[in-house]
Amino acid sequence: MDETVFLAHIAEDGREQTVDEHERGTAELCAKFAAQFGAEEHAKLEAMRHDDGKNTQGFQRRLRGGPAVDHSTAGAFECFRANAVHEAICIAGHHGGLPDVGNAKMDMPGDGTFFGRMKKAMSGGIEEPRGMDRPITAPQRPNFYGDRFYESVWIRMLYSCLVDADYLDTENFMSGGRAAREEYDDMATLLAYFEKHIAPWANPQSELNKKRWEILSACLAAGEGPRGIYTLSAPTGSGKTTASLAFALKHAVKHNMQRIIYVIPYTSIIDQNAKVFREILHDKNVLEHHSGIVFDKEDKSFDSADYKSALAAENWDAPVVVTTAVQFFESFYANRSSKCRKLHNVTNSVIIFDEAQMMPSENLLPCVAAISTLCAHFNSTAVLCTATQPVVDDYIAKYAPNIAIKEICPEVRRTYEQFKRVTFEQAGELDDVALAARLGGHEQVLCIVNSRKAAQAVFNKLPNEGRFHLSTLMYPEHRQKTIDIIRQRLTDGEVCRVVSTSLIEAGVDIDFPTVYREMAGLDSILQAAGRCNREGKRNREESMVTVFTGEHRAPRMLKMNISAANSAMRGEEDIDSPEVVRKYFNTYRAYLGDGTDKARVVEAFEKDKVYGMMPFKTVAEKFRIIDQNTRTVYIPLGKGVESIARLRRGEKSRKLFREAGRYGVTIYENQFETLYYSGCIEMIDDENAVLINTGIYDEKMGLRIEAVSYTHLTLPTT
Secondary structure, three states: OOOOOOEEEEOOOOOEEEHHHHHHHHHHHHHHHHHHHOOHHHHHHHHHHOOHHHOOHHHHHHHOOOOOOOOOHHHHHHHHHOOOHHHHHHHHOOOOOOOEEEOOOOOOOOOOOHHHHHHHHHOOOOOOOOOOOOOOOOOOOOOOOOOHHHHHHHHHHHHHHHHHHHHHHHHHHHOOOOOOOOOOOOHHHHHHHHHHHHHHHOOOOOHHHHHHHHHHHHHHHHOOOOOOEEEEEOOOOOOHHHHHHHHHHHHHHHOOOOEEEEEEOOHHHHHHHHHHHHHHHOHHHEEEEOOOOOOOOOOOOOOHHHHHHHHHHHHOOOOEEEEEHHHHHHHHOOOOHHHHOOHHHHOOEEEEEEOHHHOOHHHHHHHHHHHHHHHHHOOOEEEEEEOOOOOOHHHHHHHOOOOOOEEOOOOHHHHHHHOOOOEEEEEEEOOHHHHHHHHHOOOEEEEEOOOHHHHHHHHHOOOOOOEEEEOOOOOHHHHHHHHHHHHHHHHHOOOEEEEEOHHHOOOOOOOEOOEEEEOOOHHHHHHHHOOEOOOOOOOHHHOEEEEEEOOOOOOHHHHHHHHHHHHHHOOOOOOOOHHHHHHHHHHHHHHHOOOOOOOOHHHHHHOOOOOOEEEHHHHHHHOOOOOOOEEEEEOOOOOHHHHHHHHHOOOOOHHHHHHHHOOEEEEEHHHHHHHHHOOOEEEOOOOEEEEOOHHHEEOOOEEOHHHOOHHHOOOOOO
């Protein structure tokens, strides 16, 4: 081994890359990424020192099979001594994840915090790198104006640039330059695709389509406006998905922005939105990334397109990304390199938050703080897109004080009047028997209730003819087939009485003459109303949406929503007006009080006393969009039998998981335990199982967990 040559990597074919070559290659990429928010010099510095710890004999032995060594602390310490502290934090975490910065006075040498590691280096606890004759000149720090939250996000973005550049340079070397990343069309070309797609709509004939064209045209015009924060307040059924894409494309071309990111609350509606975007913009330009899609570059079943998608999912370098709120916000507050490397690609982008009212109330502050900071300091534009705009003006004003929120849709009040297609009535309390009797009096009717238990109870009391049940206890393929049958019966004028949970409220294009909605948040009630007279083919006065209070106890998570809705709706005939919607959200926010940051995420970065200074690791562990543990049970029925059998044999691939996912039911931990201890399921890995007692899966209602007799549970022995 030549002790004067320090290597960063050795490829399988024996090729060698020196530390200097790797750091220079990483620096070139890192600076390019950081240019999106004006941090090129900081990026160059961190990249040029990130692997200094590989200039040691300990690491050189590691390359050839020796014991693991800490190679991140050395470069971090060099930057720390030169007062380039932000860069030092990023280097320290470029493999193990952004650490808690900690306490400069209290932390001890060897502690896992950043200061603990610096003190360890200071006391000689790491091997000194050789050949360190390159002086460090720390770039001038940005002026954070005392905004500690902004500073924390800036560190995250600088970290993201480093880890992505590090991965990409390594990937390029190890593959011999053959990494098959996609070559995408530019934004101007995507806009041309879109304009060609909408050209046939330019002279609409029906009144409804004329109104939709007006909103689409307004979005195209607004796209020429300045970067910032926009709202698109348009009623259900007004074509918001396509209209928001019009704004995004026009805006991205106008400001030379790098990508469009769609953030959607439900995985259940991502597929159809991504499909629409692919049809307009071509497959290769649209990345769909969420928990329902498993990416594994080692998957031998990948074709070329699959492999490129797997690469794109690592860092979101596609021009259009469709993802979930869970994926977006949990990545934003993550600390691990694998999750954070995509973050820099959110800068200088148009970010559409579809159904913005669905941002989780317990995390509302950190979500809006993230959105506002991206727009205020990282050249992004955000659009809050919904029929029921949440009240978040105060949070935006705090974290983006120089940005005025702009509404895209002209004359919001007039637009809502134009799209009025239903009449509301409030029926008071209805028990299951009374509710079923009223539903049975309609030939075609949709009833939406607050729980799966209530849906099953009401369904069981309906007349047998033309009755249907929809809930998440049905696997997706089963639900979709049921929805297809429902649509056909509605079209053919046949009897069709449907009881559903809220899953049908968003993203399901379906049109009933009459809708019943159990009392819930006003946003949910208005979403339900969007399934009534959706195409405006019936008289408004005859298209009735009935709001009622059912006999089943409301889920705990809905109680504040229901109270706020009752308060806002009291004495109001026009409950879908923008004024009543704002009254509802104001009331709801008042009920929430300071309960909009459950994990104290924002406070943690603003005040050191919460979890210590800049607690990146601790916040990542505590921040969760979905707090309840769930598991998946695969149902081996229909076409799912073969794919699930392959899972049971131990096969794993992205394609297989996606196929099997169409036959998966997500349930809570206690329900999973009931099925497990009763012998109804068989584990296929630590989190997922297969239903082996298919007798408890009902062709009408899906998985019947209540059919399992608790007296027959086989409890584990100790």
